[in-house]
Amino acid sequence: MRRNQSDPATITQIRQGDVLLIRRDAPADATRDENARGARIPGERSGHEHVIEAPVYILPSGDRWLRVDAPTPLRTVRSDTGAPWQDRHADVIVPAGWWEVVPQRQYAPRSRPVRRSRYD
Amino acid sequence: MTTNRITHVPNTTPMVLVDRRWGVDIYHCGDGTYLTAKLATGRPRYRGHFLGDVVRQMRAVYNPAPSVTPTRGRVLAMDAEARAREIVREAITPERLLACPEWRRIAYDRLVGRAWCAELDPWAPRRVQEQAGLLLQARIARRAERKARDCAARGEPGRILGLVPQYRARRAAARRKWLETRLAAETLGVGTFRAAWRDGELAHLIGQVSGLADSLVRAVVRAVGTIGDQAEADLAAMRTNKDFQGNRGRNHKLERTTIERIEHLPDWSGALITMCDYTQYGSRNWGDGNSRYGSRGGCTYRCYLVVRDATRGTAHILRVPPKFGNSGTAYFRSHGPGRARAAGARRIRAAIAWTFAQEAGSYRPQVEA
Numbered sequence: 001m002r003r004n005q006s007d008p009a010t011i012t013q014i015r016q017g018d019v020l021l022i023r024r025d026a027p028a029d030a031t032r033d034e035n036a037r038g039a040r041i042p043g044e045r046s047g048h049e050h051v052i053e054a055p056v057y058i059l060p061s062g063d064r065w066l067r068v069d070a071p072t073p074l075r076t077v078r079s080d081t082g083a084p085w086q087d088r089h090a091d092v093i094v095p096a097g098w099w100e101v102v103p104q105r106q107y108a109p110r111s112r113p114v115r116r117s118r119y120d
Numbered sequence: 121m122t123t124n125r126i127t128h129v130p131n132t133t134p135m136v137l138v139d140r141r142w143g144v145d146i147y148h149c150g151d152g153t154y155l156t157a158k159l160a161t162g163r164p165r166y167r168g169h170f171l172g173d174v175v176r177q178m179r180a181v182y183n184p185a186p187s188v189t190p191t192r193g194r195v196l197a198m199d200a201e202a203r204a205r206e207i208v209r210e211a212i213t214p215e216r217l218l219a220c221p222e223w224r225r226i227a228y229d230r231l232v233g234r235a236w237c238a239e240l241d242p243w244a245p246r247r248v249q250e251q252a253g254l255l256l257q258a259r260i261a262r263r264a265e266r267k268a269r270d271c272a273a274r275g276e277p278g279r280i281l282g283l284v285p286q287y288r289a290r291r292a293a294a295r296r297k298w299l300e301t302r303l304a305a306e307t308l309g310v311g312t313f314r315a316a317w318r319d320g321e322l323a324h325l326i327g328q329v330s331g332l333a334d335s336l337v338r339a340v341v342r343a344v345g346t347i348g349d350q351a352e353a354d355l356a357a358m359r360t361n362k363d364f365q366g367n368r369g370r371n372h373k374l375e376r377t378t379i380e381r382i383e384h385l386p387d388w389s390g391a392l393i394t395m396c397d398y399t400q401y402g403s404r405n406w407g408d409g410n411s412r413y414g415s416r417g418g419c420t421y422r423c424y425l426v427v428r429d430a431t432r433g434t435a436h437i438l439r440v441p442p443k444f445g446n447s448g449t450a451y452f453r454s455h456g457p458g459r460a461r462a463a464g465a466r467r468i469r470a471a472i473a474w475t476f477a478q479e480a481g482s483y484r485p486q487v488e489a
Contacts, residue, residue, distance in 0.1 A: 015485035017429065018436070020476040044436070046350045089431045090489040104475045107423075107439045 008071070008095035016074050017089045018043060018104035019050045023097050024065055030057035039066060039101045047079045048088045054099075066099045139171065146174060218252055336379065343388050345428040345435030354437035358395070358424060380421065381445060383464030391426040392468045394445025421446040425471045430488040444471045 014021040019041045038053035052074045054066040076089040138154070139146040147155050154174045168174045338355060341347055347355070377397050384391040398419045421442035426435050443451040444467050455467050466480070473483035 011486045013483070013485040014487045015430075015476075016489045017431070020478075020483075020485065044350055046348070087432070089429075092487055092489045102476050102478075104438070105477065106475070107441045 008093075009097075011095055014074070014092055014094060014099075016050055016076070016092050019074070020102040020104070021052075021066075021074070021094060021099045022102060024100050026098050027057070027059055027065065030059050030065065032057050033064065036064075039064075041101060041103050042079065043076075043088070044104075046088065048076050048085050049079050050089070051075050051077050052094060052101075054094075057098075063100065066101065068094050068096050068099060071095055139175075146171065215255070218255060336382070337393060340382055340384070340391050340393060341426050341435045341437065343384070344391050344426045345433050348432075348434045351435050351437055354424075358393075358422075358437070381447075383445075383468060385465050385468055389428050390468045390472060392440075392445055392464065392471060393424045393426065394442070395422045395424070396420070397422065423471070425468070425475065427472060438475055440471045440474055444468075444474075 012023045033056040036056040038051065039056065041050040043049060052066065052068075052072060054068045054072055056064050057067055058064055071093050074092045074094050076085050076091070077083060078085050137145055138148045144156050149155050154168055154171050156174065337358065338347070341351060341355065345351075377395055380394040380396040382391065382393050396419045423440050423442045423445040425438045425440045425444075427438065428435060443449040446452055452467070455463060455470065469483075470480035473480045476483060
């Protein structure tokens with residue numbers, strides 16, 4: 001894991017494999033999604049998922065951001081059993097703040113767009 | 121025939137020397153006739169209104185060996201046949217014979233053996249014919265050698281062929297790209313590539329190139345990171361090019377796939393592989409309804425980004441838009457100037473940022489795992 005020796009408050013982007021978390025300013029208007037406990041982003045094809053538990057808020061534009069109140073780990077788990085799978089990617093501590101989850105994408109012409117992030 | 125053999129010429133006749141052949145001077149007389157003079161002992165003299173007639177008469181008598189005496193004086197009139205015959209007899213060379221389209225055709229037919237052509241005989245000495253034949257044979261041998269070396273067979277689906285060819289300009293461009301690819305692999309330091317490229321002619325044979333190109337992609341991926349199960353699946357997808365299996369019509373074929381360019385970051389943490397699929401629309405069978413479309417087709421670019429996983433060091437292969445590797449796009453041109461390596465690294469970083477929907481400058485993760 002590569003980590004700069006800087007203050008966690010100054011971290012603006014965190015990457016774990018094919019997931020990028022981008023720190024955002026607090027939105028003026030956002031509604032909490034009561035049904036979601038966090039974000040779950042499937043990995044490519046190797047049977048793992050990136051999981052973070054934090055309140056999910058829905059913005060007027062339809063985007064979903066995470067509000068991390070306290071430092072929270074971003075973990076890698078098995079898709080089938082949900083067991084931690086740190087061999088794939090090391091855990092990353094996400095500092096408090098508003099974060100947008102951006103899954104990595106590929107160029108796929110002539111295919112339907114697939115939203116890979118799930119909030120549940 | 122207006123030529124008369126004479127035995128006496130009055131000394132008062134004004135004469136101008138116009139030509140000299142076979143050691144005999146030919147003068148243009150004041151009355152508009154031509155006269156052989158400088159009366160050598162025992163040689164007949166001729167007089168006529170046309171120089172060609174005089175020459176023809178003289179040739180019938182004298183030994184018609186080629187004259188080594190240069191022509192002097194003013195040639196006032198000489199018919200085309202005599203002039204051409206003289207030029208061919210004295211000055212023709214094999215190169216000049218082959219430079220003229222008509223003579224080249226005659227020589228080709230005569231010497232390659234397509235047909236016997238008697239036209240060549242009076243126009244070129246046998247020595248010139250033989251030399252021209254040697255030149256032609258050398259040309260044909262060189263052409264066959266180039267063809268065997270450069271012309272690719274039709275690509276089997278699922279194989280990555282290495283080189284292109286058909287037209288001279290494309291061939292030169294393909295050779296440049298091939299050299300770039302070779303440089304990239306040698307930078308890699310993979311022993312098998314160096315050994316294979318030491319005898320470079322093998323690399324141009326299509327069967328060898330196919331294997332090399334497959335291996336080259338694999339070696340680039342291996343240089344970025346270890347190849348896991350997912351990278352293996354991605355490599356297989358690169359070979360099969362499933363995107364081309366769409367419903368484009370039964371006469372739309374994939375001709376060959378070539379490696380267009382390979383670029384990498386200085387520390388080999390990322391690489392960009394651009395491949396080119398050459399397609400053909402139509403049939404090559406003459407006479408069926410689609411044969412006229414044989415020239416239609418084109419090439420499409422596929423661009424693959426290879427990045428290294430920060431935790432395990434495995435290589436990930438991601439397909440990115442072709443603008444990152446297609447030199448014909450405005451994006452590539454706008455990011456291309458400058459030193460080639462720096463431009464490639466800039467585009468690779470932009471491609472990595474694209475996979476996260478970010479601009480090149482705004483993608484700066486402080487923590488990676």
